[in-house]
Amino acid sequence: MDACLYVIIQQWKNDFRKKKKQPPFWIGVLLVSLYLVYCVVQMVLRLGKSSSMTDGTVKFQSLSTVAFLFVSFVVLLLGIVKGNNWFTRADINLMFVSPISPTQELLYGMLRRLIVSVPVTLILITQFPNIHYYFHVSAVDLLIMLLTWLLLIFTITVVSIALYSATAMHPRIRRLILVAMFFCGGTVILGAVVALWRSGASMSGVNSFLTDPALHVVPFGGWAAGFLVNMMSGQVYTAIIYLALLLVMPVVGMALIVLNSSDYYEEVLASIGHGYGILHESEQDAAAGHIHRRRKTHLFGLSSGEVALMQRRITEQSKGTFLLLDRISVIMFGVATFLGAVMHVFMRKGMYPFIMEVITLAVLSYMSIFTLPAEKFVEELQKPFIFLMPGRPVKKLLFASAAPMLKCLMESAICLTIVAAFSNLPASFVFYGAMFQSSAILLYCAAYVASVRTLGLNHSEFSRKALAMAVVSAIFMFEMSLGINVGHELYVASTTIFVIVFLFLAVCNLIAAMVFFSSAKSILEYWD
Amino acid sequence: MLRVKKLTKKFGRKYANENVNLALDSGEIGVLLGPNGAGKSTTMKCILGLLSFDGEVTVGGKPVRSVEAKKILGYVPETPALYPMLTVREHFEFITRAYHLNSEKAREYAKELIERFRLTEVLDYYCKDLSKGMQQKVSIICALLPHPKLLLLDEPMMGLDPHAIKELRVMISELAEEGVAILISTHLISTVEGIWNKAYIMRKGQILSSHKKEEMVGIWAESLERIFFAETESYDSVWQTPSPAKTPAKHTNTVSRPNTSKKKKATNKKKKK
Numbered sequence: 001m002d003a004c005l006y007v008i009i010q011q012w013k014n015d016f017r018k019k020k021k022q023p024p025f026w027i028g029v030l031l032v033s034l035y036l037v038y039c040v041v042q043m044v045l046r047l048g049k050s051s052s053m054t055d056g057t058v059k060f061q062s063l064s065t066v067a068f069l070f071v072s073f074v075v076l077l078l079g080i081v082k083g084n085n086w087f088t089r090a091d092i093n094l095m096f097v098s099p100i101s102p103t104q105e106l107l108y109g110m111l112r113r114l115i116v117s118v119p120v121t122l123i124l125i126t127q128f129p130n131i132h133y134y135f136h137v138s139a140v141d142l143l144i145m146l147l148t149w150l151l152l153i154f155t156i157t158v159v160s161i162a163l164y165s166a167t168a169m170h171p172r173i174r175r176l177i178l179v180a181m182f183f184c185g186g187t188v189i190l191g192a193v194v195a196l197w198r199s200g201a202s203m204s205g206v207n208s209f210l211t212d213p214a215l216h217v218v219p220f221g222g223w224a225a226g227f228l229v230n231m232m233s234g235q236v237y238t239a240i241i242y243l244a245l246l247l248v249m250p251v252v253g254m255a256l257i258v259l260n261s262s263d264y265y266e267e268v269l270a271s272i273g274h275g276y277g278i279l280h281e282s283e284q285d286a287a288a289g290h291i292h293r294r295r296k297t298h299l300f301g302l303s304s305g306e307v308a309l310m311q312r313r314i315t316e317q318s319k320g321t322f323l324l325l326d327r328i329s330v331i332m333f334g335v336a337t338f339l340g341a342v343m344h345v346f347m348r349k350g351m352y353p354f355i356m357e358v359i360t361l362a363v364l365s366y367m368s369i370f371t372l373p374a375e376k377f378v379e380e381l382q383k384p385f386i387f388l389m390p391g392r393p394v395k396k397l398l399f400a401s402a403a404p405m406l407k408c409l410m411e412s413a414i415c416l417t418i419v420a421a422f423s424n425l426p427a428s429f430v431f432y433g434a435m436f437q438s439s440a441i442l443l444y445c446a447a448y449v450a451s452v453r454t455l456g457l458n459h460s461e462f463s464r465k466a467l468a469m470a471v472v473s474a475i476f477m478f479e480m481s482l483g484i485n486v487g488h489e490l491y492v493a494s495t496t497i498f499v500i501v502f503l504f505l506a507v508c509n510l511i512a513a514m515v516f517f518s519s520a521k522s523i524l525e526y527w528d
Numbered sequence: 529m530l531r532v533k534k535l536t537k538k539f540g541r542k543y544a545n546e547n548v549n550l551a552l553d554s555g556e557i558g559v560l561l562g563p564n565g566a567g568k569s570t571t572m573k574c575i576l577g578l579l580s581f582d583g584e585v586t587v588g589g590k591p592v593r594s595v596e597a598k599k600i601l602g603y604v605p606e607t608p609a610l611y612p613m614l615t616v617r618e619h620f621e622f623i624t625r626a627y628h629l630n631s632e633k634a635r636e637y638a639k640e641l642i643e644r645f646r647l648t649e650v651l652d653y654y655c656k657d658l659s660k661g662m663q664q665k666v667s668i669i670c671a672l673l674p675h676p677k678l679l680l681l682d683e684p685m686m687g688l689d690p691h692a693i694k695e696l697r698v699m700i701s702e703l704a705e706e707g708v709a710i711l712i713s714t715h716l717i718s719t720v721e722g723i724w725n726k727a728y729i730m731r732k733g734q735i736l737s738s739h740k741k742e743e744m745v746g747i748w749a750e751s752l753e754r755i756f757f758a759e760t761e762s763y764d765s766v767w768q769t770p771s772p773a774k775t776p777a778k779h780t781n782t783v784s785r786p787n788t789s790k791k792k793k794a795t796n797k798k799k800k801k
Contacts, residue, residue, distance in 0.1 A: 003625035089609030098626040
């Protein structure tokens with residue numbers, strides 16, 4: 001383990017040494033410091049005060065339950081599907097062949113994974129004064145929540161790596177686990193929607209559903225919620241049962257890891273693409289009964305010139321997906337169902353739907369952006385063919401990033417149809433909303449290319465994404481305020497005309513994207 | 529030192545390796561030759577224990593996945609992959625810790641290797657800033673540092689400059705003299721010409737034939753390339769030209785050869801006409 005720790009710590013040190021010479025790092029430090037100062041000032045100003053919110057504890061428990069269930073679902077899903085993220089090629093060539101035991105290597109992978117959750121935990125801690133102010137939660141209960149959070153993260157990390165290791169050679173079992181997970185997640189969302197319906201579109205119905213002890217049987221997230229809720233309500237013995245469940249699972253996970261010692265090597269090797277990727281895919285396809293068919297991707301006869309870049313990515317994306325929709329799309333549909341239900345509640349309360357429409361679009365757009373694999377885009381930009389093929393750089397950049405936009409268009413159309421079905425919104429909302437959301441993706445891609453151009457490839461992926469996100473968020477804020485203000489006037493005049501605002505915003509996004517692509521076109525003129 | 533018995537590796541329905549047998553004793557240099565997709569790298573990764581397989585692989589009498597076997601194993605991968613944010617020096621430190629080496633001795637040996645491969649100037653460079661050839665040199669030093677008794681080299685000469693290739697060839701011979709068993713997988717036959725003891729020619733996941741240099745005579749002893757092309761490019765030529773003169777002929781696997789009788793009959797008919 002000494003050698004594994006050495007790799008982690010030394011890479012950290014070197015990373016810090018390198019970053020401290022770069023201005024973006026210090027801008028980040030400044031922003032974080034400002035945020036901390038803001039938190040402290042807010043805490044001092046609110047000392048001894050509390051908000052007028054009623055049922056604060058119940059709402060806090062409901063929110064915690066949602067957070068625990070969501071985090072456990074996402075971490076488990078990513079862990080089981082993309083377990084290879086725990087290891088790198090260097091780990092295979094240097095660590096896997098060394099006399100370090102496979103169990104220690106897995107622990108090393110887990111440690112690397114756990115470190116990722118540290119910033120989220122720190123943000124959570126800085127929000128304690130706010131939680132205390134709004135939800136009237138005592139300091140002891142906040143500490144219990146922190147403990148529950150840390151325990152949950154540890155448990156699901158160990159369990160996901162154990163499941164990943166145990167199912168590495170059994171794709172069918174892995175698929176079954178994923179189906180069970182989606183079934184559980186779907187049931188919870190459906191339960192929340194039904195509770196909302198039954199309570200006459202009142203949030204108190206959702207709150208009582210989320211604090212219902214029946215929900216505490218859901219593995220991991222539900223157990224964590226069960227522990228927190230019971231500790232807060234003084235039912236210590238019941239809380240201990242959930243605590244025991246959370247503590248036993250990592251032990252079971254560790255046992256699974258030890259039993260499956262080194263079977264994950266092959267899985268890691270295959271998924272990292274050590275020349276075995278194609279063979280491994282053929283293995284998986286054979287198991288799933290798939291046969292790669294020849295697909296038509298002629299794009300209405302336009303598949304020449306720069307369009308070929310888009311065609312290539314669509315062909316790549318269409319393999320293993322249905323109409324470009326994948327697992328993330330399913331999660332998006334779940335979120336859309338939830339948003340639709342919330343929107344329904346607010347509309348029944350007589351709130352202006354245009355605010356909710358703007359917020360719904362913003363949430364879905366951000367989800368699309370967060371789930372976009374931008375790093376693949378960087379890989380594409382580094383490939384010689386994109387430099388060598390004849391054509392204008394701006395067009396090349398545009399078509400290289402158009403494929404995610406198409407995927408988003410498909411996703412968005414379905415998500416907004418779900419939302420519209422809940423809230424009786426016109427079809428034009430779906431049409432213009434989908435246009436806005438897909439243009440938002442294009443805008444993010446363009447901002448990302450511009451950030452690559454500005455920062456260069458020497459900066460970390462995080463820095464590039466953060467810069468692109470900051471730029472896009474600034475544009476979104478302007479657009480949202482414009483949408484809400486203009487939308488208010490238009491909505492009063494005509495509900496149908498209002499959705500044209502989205503069309504206008506989509507055009508704004510496209511123009512902004514083209515400006516970014518133009519400013520970054522030199523990225524395709526010189527390879528260095 | 530290395531015993532591979534009936535190694536079979538399947539990806540789905542596709543056989544990547546089938547019934548591969550090979551053996552290397554201490555001090556022997558074995559080469560795995562074959563065209564692209566012959567299964568050389570898969571064989572190497574099975575021997576390393578990175579891939580699951582059917583059959584038996586032992587290193588120094590120990591199962592390949594055991595920690596004991598890994599202690600005496602060194603591996604140079606086809607594509608160098610190092611920790612991007614570690615310097616060259618820190619990689620050697622990592623290997624020292626991972627193999628529990630004596631730091632003083634490891635440092636001295638590393639210094640010697642660094643000088644031989646001319647890496648002195650880049651010792652404090654991050655590995656991500658090195659060229660592919662430099663990274664390959666670092667990979668080689670990482671593999672040699674723990675004094676392995678079995679060294680597996682997967683296309684080791686790829687990306688190396690002529691000086692480094694020369695140095696590596698000399699080093700391979702020296703290591704063999706010291707008793708290290710070495711298995712080299714390559715399709716650059718010229719790079720292993722003159723240093724090999726055993727050659728295994730692979731095709732479609734099987735070992736087509738194995739040859740010991742000491743058993744080869746005449747032109748066959750001089751050119752490994754000639755043997756390789758004779759075995760892989762044209763089966764007919766193997767039958768029509770004098771076969772590699774060796775005693776005894778060792779075909780480790782029974783590989784179905786194309787039915788040449790019809791072709792021969794056709795050519796005879798042509799000749800008669």
